[in-house]
Amino acid sequence: MKKRIENINTTMGYHILDLIDSKNTDKNITDHAKIRITPIMTRTMLVIALALPLVVFVGAMPHQVAIAQLTSAQQQALQSLASTGFTNQQAVSVGGQNFLIKYSIREGQVVAIVPSPPTTSLDTIIAPTQYAKQYGVFTIQIPRHLLDSKNPDGTDKSFRVTLDGHGLNWRQLSSTETDRTIGLYFGSSNGFLQIYGTSIA
16 A cells, blocks of 8 residues: 555656657657656746746836936036037048037047948947946037938927937937937946937938
8 A cells, every 4th residue: 555655656746748849840749758846846946937027027127327307407407518519529421421420428438429321320339437426418419411300291300319228318409400419318337329310321
């Protein structure tokens, strides 16, 4: 009787798994394997099941720096920075044409500004100041002939701006027939700015 109980317990501790041949379209069973379900494996699976919703939740959390709301003071600071004139400029070339991009930056440096025709975007690599105690500020003047964003009726359409792949709040500071100027804030961990339009040189 004792031996019979042991056999039943052993049988309950095994599961038969079908190994399917992926190359066979009929999915015929080619082999079998026995896997012993131990208490350690059971606890491991339980931990994974409980942790998965937390991982999904954390992954869905917004990027706090990138989507931080611009206060009235911040908007005024951006406007003030643009109105005092640009402190830097960089020449870029795309489609056989040369353009001069003017910009100003605080608490950081611009490493490169690169037009990207495949994505209809102007990509900027920023190197934030190390150990900065406040957000960096960046304003850039974009020539319309280089990058613009238009609605089907020809009216201006807002650019789509991302920072490290996340959307963020930014402000268009000025708009003329020849260029558009935008401003934004960035954090010490940010580095890749993309400005998307509907047409590029």
